[in-house]
Amino acid sequence: MSRLRKDPIVGRWIIISTDHPKKPEDYHTEEPQDDVSPADCPLCGGNESKTPPEIAAFRAEKSLPNSKDWWVRVIPSKYPVLHVEGSLEREGAGIYDWMNGVGAHEIIIETPEHAQRLEELPESQIEKVLWAYRDRMLDLERDERLRYVLVLKNQGWSAGSAVNHTHTQIIATPIIPKRVKEKLDGAKSYYDYKERCIFCDMIRQELGSGERIIEETRHFVAFTPFAARFPFETWVYPKRHSCAYTDISKEEIMDFSRMLRNMLRRLGIVLNDPPYNYILYTAPNRIARSGHWHTLNDDFHWHVEIMPRLIRVAGFEWGSGFYINPTSPEDAAKYLRDVKL
């Protein structure tokens, strides 16, 4: 069982993962793996027996769980950082606090084919992946121990991926993560002062100036953020004010699928298929009270952050929380906007 521990000074939670504790010599040997063949890849169609039993899947009518004939498949992580079993049990001693590592860690296999990148898939397949995000969020937020469902992708070795077959990670946590809390707090302060959503205001200002816009569709807009931490960092927002990804409509999913694919293709073309991470930020889990759902964060606005991993992060960034970005967001937007898709 892993443990969550809290830093007493800054309040940051971390996970001490003790299922497979690492010794000093384990750190010398971490190397990117060669790509496996589809015959050996546990995420490929036909190899369902090589994974833990599936949690959910979009599959052909009448096909059995853990058989082939699926489009998208959700399995528990083989090396979960948090575990579904057990109770939270918050404890403390002196200035320190900890709790059991309760949560969920799932893998969404985005295709039965041995594709390496999401953007290689057709829009219709990406739509299914995006529905799977929604379905897993809806299911996991029913677990009252969990406060947040984080959906994220590690693309490429240096972005943290260990498996080449394209997949998404779902990590549900018993606390609201610090980075999410900072966004919620910032958005709430602005809302209290202005009585407007800060994200809606930002979208309006970006569309007004246009200098950081990469692409606009009927329902979505993609731009490089004014204060981008990383070169070619890209944000995708729904134009409609909506705090929770789970409220997305069918038409919006179709539009989002196209937008996400286009952004990843633009980054791939301009930056020669870089490693990247993307993260979907949605409101914290709704809390079941007196039999119906309350949404607590109407001042939030769901969105995706895409971060190509192009530069080394050094002591200055770790130590200060400042970032140095050697490509202006306006230049980056122009490169990405000018791509012919």
Add this chain to the structure above:
Amino acid sequence: MSRLRKDPIVGRWIIISTDHPKKPEDYHTEEPQDDVSPADCPLCGGNESKTPPEIAAFRAEKSLPNSKDWWVRVIPSKYPVLHVEGSLEREGAGIYDWMNGVGAHEIIIETPEHAQRLEELPESQIEKVLWAYRDRMLDLERDERLRYVLVLKNQGWSAGSAVNHTHTQIIATPIIPKRVKEKLDGAKSYYDYKERCIFCDMIRQELGSGERIIEETRHFVAFTPFAARFPFETWVYPKRHSCAYTDISKEEIMDFSRMLRNMLRRLGIVLNDPPYNYILYTAPNRIARSGHWHTLNDDFHWHVEIMPRLIRVAGFEWGSGFYINPTSPEDAAKYLRDVKL
């Protein structure tokens, strides 16, 4: 001139560095450089003409600035992320804020010999480096535009270093960096509630339990933090309550030199000379008022964080601010403590 920009949602400042703006193709080609020979190394003794003119140096009596015969030499960075020239000029448009990239960026050359790591140097030489840290802080905090002086080291390519000759970076910033602000705020909350320094309480609790202690000297203690973000992360604290590094005594410098060297040697032995970053956290710059110095942060306690760079940081960490550490701080402390120096 670089610019500081503020993220409107979370309030994080970033630096858009436009002195040498990077195009997409510049990101494919970043590779570790081969070590240069001492004859070609601009940081080596005898090659003083290959660097910008020195800002300060500990050098032999009667030797001229920018000549040889020095022990420690401070030069401006050749690629500064912030510039000493100009005024701050805060500006804004709509929800966005920015200011000129005013600050300082200096390099402390830790030895005229072509050594690769600080821990290779004798204690007496490291003492000189530690005095240079203090002297640069005292000098830079007289500049009223500057709010903080960050002293940090990038050791090794993957920790952000581009030059093999051992050196320290000094970056002075016109705002208090976010990570420092979080520490100050956390310490202040605790002080308001308990009327005690949280760092002093933490040191007492660590010395009491002993399970995370690596080494204790007369004036210093080194331990792995309870909620370590990274495997083998190590913190070094002075036992005496002191908010500002600049108040360090001669005896403490001697002790600190030994302690810092020992910790870096322990990490080197256990982890096979890993890349690492260390950061010195001190109170923000004292502000000159009515002719004498005020210290504003008596609830702070200066310290050093050493972070070996052993694992890849993935989407989960970037997206959540949570960290996953696969070696418990208690195990890490035991490995480091058991080293025979």
